[in-house]
Each structure stands twice: as C-alpha cells, then as structure tokens.
Amino acid sequence: MYQYHCLNNIAEVGLKKFDGNYAQTDKMEDADAILVRSAVMHDMEFSDKLCVIGRAGAGVNNIPLGKCSEQGIAVFNTPGANANGVKELVIAGMLLAARDIVGGMYWVRSERQNEDLEKMAEKEKKRFAGTELLGKKLGVIGLGAIGILVANAAAALGMEVYGYDPYISVEAAWKLSRDVKHITDVNDIYKECDYITIHVPLMDSTKGMIGADAIAQMKPSVVVLNLARGPLVDQKAIVEALKTNRIRKYVTDFPNSDVASQKNAIVIPHLGASTEESEDNCAVMAVKEVRDYLENGNIHNSVNYPNCDMGVCTSAMRVAIIHRNIPNMLAKFTSAFGELGINIERLTNVTRGEYGYVMVDLSHMADDAEIEKLRAIEGVLKVRVMK
C-alpha cells in the first residue's frame, strides 16, 4: 500500500486515478508521494520514505530540487498540461491592456441607477477607447509549451509575432507557426515590439531578465506581460517605469502591493492555470507519472533525474537505484548481484548531470539484507524494490 500527501488542492479527477493500493495521508512524513501545486517547499524536511514529488503544473521554483536530488526523491512536473489555460489568459491580458474594458465596466456599474445611462455611455465611452491587436508587434520570450501557443494564437489574430528562445527544442520548433519571426537577439524584441510577453522558467539565469536596461530600450507605448513568475521582471524597475509612464501597461499574474498600487498595472491573482481543464489535465498527468514511478520505476517528465522506461516488470523482482554519476557504479551493482547468485535479466542505466539511474529486472527475489548491501555502496542515494 502506497500513501500520498497533497500540499494543495489537486483535482479529484486526478486523485481518482489512484487505485486501491493507494491511500491519502494527512501526515507528510508517512507519504511515499507528495502532490503539490504552488506550495513553497523550500523549508520542508523530507522523510526517508518519500520517493517522489508530483508537481501538478509547470514551474518547479517552489521545490528544492537540489535537496530532493541528494535525497533520492524524483520530482516530476506536467509539461504543457496547463499551457492552454495560460495562453488564453495572456490573450485576455493583451485585450484588457489594449482597451480600458475594466474601467468602462466599473464606470457603467457606478452609474447603473442613472436613468440617462444609455445616453451618457455614448458620451463617456471615449474615455475607455483603445487600440486593436491586429497588426501590432508581439514579442514572445520563451517558446516552450505556453510561448508557442501564445505566439501561434497571436499570429492567428493578425499580430506580427517575434519569437525568442535560444534553447528551443526541436519538437517545439516544429509546432511553431511559420508566421512567427525567429529573433536571435532579445534586444530586438525590447526595441521593436508593442507587446512583450515572457514565458521562461524562473531560475538564477532568468531572474530579473526584464530589468531597467531592457525597459530603457522599449517603446513608451509598450505593454509588458508576465504570467510566468514575478521575479523574472525586476519589480523596482517595472514600478518605476509605471510611475513615470515609461511603459503603457504591465499585466501580471503575480501580485505584490507595489505593483498592484500602480494605475497602469493589470494584476491578476495567479489565475493562469486556474481553469477546470488545466487543473484536471495537470492532476491526471501528475498522478500517472507518480504511479508509473512508484509501481514500475519508470521516469517520465522528471526535472531532476533522467527519463527511463522498462515497461512493467515481468521478472521476479525489479530494483531501481538512484546514484551519483561517478565511475564504476554499474560495475559495483552488477558484481553485487553476481555475488548473490542473482541473474540480471534486463538492465537500463541512464544518467543526467550529477545523477544516474539504474533499473534491473532480476531472476530471483533478493532479500532485505541483500538489498541493504546495495544501499551501502558509496554513491548510492536510494534503492527501491518493486515486486
């Protein structure tokens, strides 16, 4: 029986994918698996029992990846599962910035008892007028699951789309509309575009990516959109730019008091992935990944360990070993099994950066004492047995 613990609300349709071999626990220390959305996990301690964290979403900046890797805890996310939800909010954000729809709605509400409302509306509407998206230049920074959808949708709306992503995957490049102009210098986006939207992960290398230098190059009429993570945009610089009308609007999904106090900020309470569809997709994908890992040792969409798939074990026993990626590890494992007189029927060894992962299907069951010998090998971080 496996136990899982939810740090956030995880959609029911996903939790239902756990079968009778799983029970939910309120105690994190008892869990084999944790499911999480945005809860910040950096100060949490993890028990030796914990094998896997399933992030029902894309960003993993709330999870201490280094600590997890060192403790042999696999971390998964759900690439693309909420991308459409975010894309639609980005398009909505551009529309809300282009015309003062919200200001107009508030005005109508404030005058709702006025008998002349209909007539007044025709007179007052010029205060809320704006521009169209058609023909405007949109710069998309980061062409992953979300950036691609935004770029393609904007191109379909008749925008001139500039795309920048020096690390774009081949698969992503195939999905990108041919109407999207490939930009190799992000400064061209800052200088040229009427709308700029950022869709990169928050990492040391991307923190403050849009700062005072970038803003200084932008047109004063620019709208900057950040539905990725607050700190990607230097908060002091953006507040200053809003105060001095150096930019037209800032649309963000990440509220803080300073930004929310600015007249030209459109601030949303982290709603990008808060749609029924995105929540369901993320939960279902996360549970699937967690189950495949716990039951079969297979790794898909891990952000800290290499992908690995040996299907379902048909041998007497499967052993999965997370280890440091240092010389001679494989030789130590195979000779350990040899000394025990256990035949290896299948073996996969994959590495990623500092870590390696070995899965072996064995002809005979190894007992607990024999498995302990594997755990004692220097460089081994976690050993799991699946029968």
Ligand SMILES: NC(=O)C1=CN([C@@H]2O[C@H](COP(=O)(O)OP(=O)(O)OC[C@H]3O[C@@H](n4cnc5c(N)ncnc54)[C@H](O)[C@@H]3O)[C@@H](O)[C@H]2O)C=CC1
């Ligand atoms: N507001 C919300 O509710 C949501 C926000 N997000 C945020 O959006 C981010 C992106 O999500 P996805 O598109 O699903 O991730 P993704 O991993 O599919 O795409 C990220 C892209 O950024 C690119 N990239 C990395 N560093 C870059 C740099 N310095 N310059 C340009 N491109 C760079 C990568 O090559 C990759 O193509 C997530 O990391 C998360 O922080 C994601 C989902 C929901």
Ligand SMILES: O=C(O)CCC(=O)C(=O)O
């Ligand atoms: O679960 C959520 O609502 C947060 C979504 C998000 O920010 C992400 O997937 O990176």
